[in-house]
Amino acid sequence: MATALITGASSGIGLEFAIEFAKHNHDLILVARSEAKLKELADAVKAKYKVTVHVLVKDLGSDKQVDEVHNYTLMQNIQVDYLVNNAGLGDYGAFADEDWNKINSMIDVNIKALTRLSWLYVREMIQRKKGRIMNVASTAAFQPGPYMAVYYASKSYVLLLSEAMANELKDHGITVTALCPGATESGFADTANARDTRLFKRKIPSSAAVAAYGYKAxxxxxxxxxxxxxxxMMAQSVRFAPRKTVTAIAAKINNKD
Ligand SMILES: NC(=O)c1ccc[n+]([C@@H]2O[C@H](COP(=O)([O-])OP(=O)(O)OC[C@H]3O[C@@H](n4cnc5c(N)ncnc54)[C@H](OP(=O)(O)O)[C@@H]3O)[C@@H](O)[C@H]2O)c1
Incomplete structure (x- = not known):
């Protein structure tokens, strides 16, 4: 049986990824900070599917705890066949007014932890000549995002890193997928204080739909x-429009009026 390590599995898209992988008979390692939510999910999954579930309560904003995730799999002799770097957060507001701790968390979780886990596990995958990594980026990755500037920039990083890794690893039997959801129903909008932006004030897909699509991809x-x-189509169109226009449109979409 193959094993999937899923970060940010306590809520939204990550929680649905866990169910999707279990449905396809994969063992799970679930990582997030919310112990009760992870345990509840683990119990629900184990009751329904014949899979082994490991719960790792870790704050991926801490370098030490990121390494503890990898050390756990080494100590337990667990081969991670699928790495799903899904944990992430956004923050709404003008760049100059943003809380530094939130900026720091976005860089630590969205960028640093994702990069470190990819680097640690890809080296094991290269030895086995097999493995798949999925990094959750966003449609935010395709253009600058005024009023969520750091978040959009962090997702551009994820997209470009993933594409470069995919190219380097194509002859090693390893695939890297950058999943780019648009606005999706989850805990994201509330955490980012973005629920009343134009982006989220419309009918948006469920986390389950995004996870099912991501799994297949x-x-x-x-x-x-x-x-x-x-x-x-939006992601393609920005390639042909002037960058100032693209940025102005993103500013409008992120508007709260
Ligand atoms: N929803 C959207 O509109 C949307 C669109 C495009 C991309 N995305 C991306 O999709 C991914 C999943 O987000 P979501 O929409 O499912 O939002 P969500 O419901 O808020 O889930 C975020 C997950 O990340 C985990 N997380 C956050 N900070 C963490 C930390 N310091 N350490 C460990 N885990 C942490 C959270 O767990 P704990 O709080 O328990 O730690 C939670 O499980 C993110 O990368 C997000 O940027 C979302």
Whole structure:
């Protein structure tokens, strides 16, 4: 049985990834800070599917705790076949007014932990000549995002890192997928204080739909997987429009009026 390590599994897209992987008979390692939510999910999954579930309560904003995730799999002799770097957070507000701790968390979780876990596990995958990594980016990755500037920039990093890794690893039997959801129903908008932006004040897809799409894209070895036709078209169109115009449109979409 193969094992999937999923970060940010306590809520939203990550929680649905856990169910999706279990449905396909994969053992799970669930990582997040919320112990009760992870345990509840582990119990629900074990009751329904014949899979082994490990719960790791870790704050991925801490370098030490990121390494503890890897050390756990080494000590337990668990081979991670699928790494899903899903944990992430956003923050709404003008760059100059943002709380530094939130900026720091976005850089630590969205960028640093994702990079460190990818680096640690890809080296094991290279030895086995097999493995798949999915990094959850966003449609935010395709343009600058005024009023969520650091978040958009962090997701651009995730997209570009994933595409470069996919290219380097294509002859090693390893695939890297950048999953790019658009606005999705989850805890994200509340954590980011973005619930009343134009982006979230409309009908948006469920986390379950995004996770099912992401799972398929990862298993096909797709490098960039944009969820939804409209999101796909938006991501393509920004390549041909003047950058100032693209940035102004993003500012409007992120507006709270
Ligand atoms: N929802 C959207 O509109 C949307 C769109 C595009 C991309 N995304 C991306 O999708 C991914 C999943 O987000 P979501 O929408 O499912 O939001 P969510 O419901 O808020 O879930 C975020 C997950 O990340 C975990 N997390 C946050 N900070 C963490 C930390 N310091 N250490 C460990 N885990 C941490 C949270 O767990 P704990 O709080 O328990 O630690 C939670 O499980 C994120 O990377 C997000 O940027 C979301």
């Amino acid at each position: 990862m298993m096909k070895g797709k490098t960039v997987a944009i969820h939804g036709t409209m999101n796909y």
